[in-house]
């Protein structure tokens with residue numbers, strides 16, 4: 001397990017309104033020629049954060065954000081679509097984010113994020129609009145009760161795949177879980193080959 | 194007995210441990226394809242934990258994403274984009290050697306884009322489960338396989354256990370009715386269905402493509418269609434195997450031979466969806482009304498007929514896309530000047546794609562100042578194309594003919610557009626910056642791409658094809 005178990009996270013949000021934020025935006029392909037999973041945070045949203053001379057763009061919300069206090073990214077619908085590159089959640093995690101909230105998060109991204117300590121949280125449209133409209137809001141994401149709380153008066157639930165939830169809460173290691181099934185795997189192999 | 198779909202059968206034949214509310218199913222993998230970009234960290238986990246590749250015999254590797262498409266220099270040095278790209282290639286070579294994994298590496302006549310060589314070698318077969326750390330793995334579903342992209346952590350799981358943890362997705366069937374008009378290809382069918390259901394319309398679904406127009410497609414066309422499933426959000430795309438599938442496989446290097454082939458055929462024939470099988474969602478498309486399609490935005494679902502007018506943006510997201518693409522609204526798409534054309538990628542780099550492009554480029558010239566890059570999907574395709582003289586057709590027209598690889602589809606090997614360029618591309622993603630920083634990508638079929646290369650602007654391929662036929 002490369003990360004600490006997560007129970008609840010209280011943090012302020014960074015809001016990116018855009019829909020369909022794809023994995024090429026999160027981490028452009030030219031940064032994929034790495035053989036490590038570390039150090040990708042500096043390239044996250046690179047083309048949104050830097051101009052052609054490599055100077056930080058003032059227009060980018062991610063430049064100057066305090067990651068100690070803002071660990072939750074709120075994004076438009078269909079976040080993380082596109083590639084299966086696990087570099088996308090690695091980069092977001094390495095940058096400092098611990099949760100992504102959207103109304104709908106792409107399947108492979110979601111599965112990859114869950115394996116890397118980045119919580120993908122899909123909320124209903126109303127809650128999503130509320131969050132998109134309140135950049136910097138303090139939000140509590142509680143994995144145990146599967147709720148998102150915004151301030152004192154807004155609460156919503158979210159779904160998360162139960163096994164991934166256990167992995168995150170209890171530090172269950174999915175590879176270890178698979179290795180424990182080795183007897184079943186071996187007998188399956190005997191019947192089909 | 195409930196009628197079963199192709200997907201149901203593929204799924205249940207590979208379940209090692211059933212899913213419960215607590216845990217996903219353990220699914221056995223028959224073929225694991227590996228490439229240099231999404232595997233180094235997975236091999237590293239094996240090493241950290243002292244594990245071995247459990248089934249090297251079911252694991253095959255190739256080099257495609259970071260490899261140059263220009264030949265080696267006099268000293269045999271390949272022109273890598275960066276030292277990191279070279280290191281990534283060398284890491285896979287070393288990992289394969291250490292773990293006894295067969296690698297179709299540099300200089301190997303079987304090397305090529307991972308989703309091109311699996312079917313080409315006959316490794317991809319009906320009834321198999323196929324995974325790869327790559328979202329376009331759905332391509333292999335064209336053979337009636339259960340094929341899907343996985344992340345690097347899961348690549349590690351498969352290397353170590355030959356299994357993945359996966360919950361059964363919902364099922365969708367997309368039926369294409371009617372015959373395909375001239376100049377309309379599998380790529381146009383794919384773009385039409387993505388436009389219809391949206392970039393997230395297939396999220397959570399395994400999609401079966403069916404109907405007369407799919408049955409009439411060549412295997413290459415079916416691969417193009419399944420390849421694009423993920424652009425509608427669906428990880429799984431598939432077509433039921435039939436005589437065209439079996440004919441493709443017979444005699445291929447890694448396909449069963451002799452009596453084994455006969456036995457395999459019998460098993461493969463049991464796979465297709467049964468009459469009355471239930472799907473969670475069904476979509477029907479009238480193929481006869483389709484035109485050649487292009488994309489005009491920065492998501493593959495922003496697709497429209499090539500001869501239409503650029504729509505006005507209805508949402509802020511569409512407005513941002515329109516600002517990026519700079520197509521004048523309510524003006525024909527064909528007014529837009531093209532700087533580059535890319536014909537290649539696991540979507541459209543097979544022999545039939547190259548033949549189609551050659552039909553249009555033969556005896557014509559690429560517009561002055563326009564760069565046209567033609568990149569075959571594999572070494573085998575390159576040889577076959579050269580045997581037919583297609584390379585000469587391309588070179589005579591003023592296009593470039595390159596070594597196989599992913600090239601400008603992902604633009605991580607140094608092949609990229611220049612900022613501001615409008616690129617007509619046969620690949621699968623028009624995301625901002627996918628083909629180079631500030632490059633504007635228009636997705637299209639090889640026919641539309643070739644026609645645009647000649648015209649110098651986005652162009653309808655039909656007049657060129659009609660002129661060829663003497664119409």
Ligand code: SF4
Pocket residue numbers: 257258306307308327329538539540598599602603620621
């Ligand atoms: S050609 Fe493009 S989509 Fe296909 S495997 Fe290569 S990078 Fe991925």
